Amino acid sequence: MQTIKEITTALKAATQQEPWMEAIQQxxxxxxxxxxxxxxxxxxxxxxLQQEHDAKIAFDANFGQLVAGVDEAGRGPLAGPVVTAAVILPENCQALLGLNDSKQLSKEARNRMRALVMEHALSYAIHFQSAQMIDTLNIYEATKQSMASSIEALKIKPDFVLADAMTLPIDLPQQSIIKGDAQSLAIAAASILAKTARDDYMEKLAQEFPQYGFEQHAGYGTKQHLEALAKHGPTIHHRTSFEPIKSMMKG
Known part of the structure; x- marks a missing residue:
């Protein structure tokens, strides 16, 4: 008779139900x-996970063969760029099983998925829109233009573009999808690339400006960040069109 440890190890290694498991049930x-x-x-x-994955693939397939998903990270923070990404995935994306909205995944899972997206995507592009451009254009327009730039940077021209809750200034068929990263695998992939690229950028910025704690809050208006702003004032990476920085600049 097998020991409990041997059975436990065998079950942990198994990927599907098999005939030998009938004895275990008894x-x-x-x-x-x-x-x-x-x-x-x-x-x-x-x-x-498989059902959710298949549903996302089927959703994208409704719009054509070469579908680009596009998403952003960083519309809300007080500092740093807004980052957008565009991704075209192949029809068979089983390697991306478990890919979801970047906010639903741990940092480790996001980084693992980023590597898989970059490995398996037919084409991808990432665009950084600076705080200066955000202040010049406004955050909504800056995000739209950044998304358009990421699509234009794709090495393959898509048949259709799926954008997360945004209508873009592009000459391609497109659809704005509310909560798109929960419905579309291509948008979820773009969400991962945008989020991880922005987090990496903010961690590097934290080394240059350690007093602000960018590596902890990524530029969002946390208590720690607001206290640092009050003490040290804004950097060139802060958005002067956002409060409370706007009022600080006037004062």
């Missing part, structure tokens, strides 16, 4: 049943 040892329930729970989660 095994009355508490440790075996605990391992079996954990296996079933993992299989349920895997099935749910």
């Amino acid at each position: 095994d009355e040892r508490a440790g075996v049943q605990k391992a079996w329930q954990q296996f079933l729970k993992r299989m349920d989660k895997q099935q749910q």
Whole structure:
């Protein structure tokens, strides 16, 4: 008879239900049943992930073969750029199983997914829109133009563009999708690239301006950031069209 440890190890390594597991279901040892329930729970989660993944692929396929997803990161912060990304994925994207809205994933999961997106995408592009451009254009217009720039930088021209809650100044068929990163795999991929690129940028900025804590809040208006602003004033990377920086500049 196999030990509980041997059965637990075998179940952890298994990726689907197999005939040898019938005996395990009849095994009355508490440790075996605990391992079996954990296996079933993992299989349920895997099935749910697969269903969500297939739904996102089917959603994108409705719009054509070469569909570009585009998304942004950093519209709300007081400092740093807004970053946008555009991604065209191949039809078969099983490697991206579990890809979701970047805000739903841990930093480690985002970085792992970034590498997979860059490896498997047919084409991708990332664009940084500076704080100065945000102040010149306004954040909404700056984001739209950045998204358009990321699409134009793609090495493959898409048949259709899916943008997360935005209508873009481009000469391509497009659709604005509310909460697009939850519906479209291409938008979710763009969300990952934009978010990770911006986080990396803000971490480098933190080395140049350590007193602001950019590596912790990525430029958002946290208590720590507002206290640093009050003490040290804004940098060239702060958005002077955003409050409270706008009022600080007047004072």
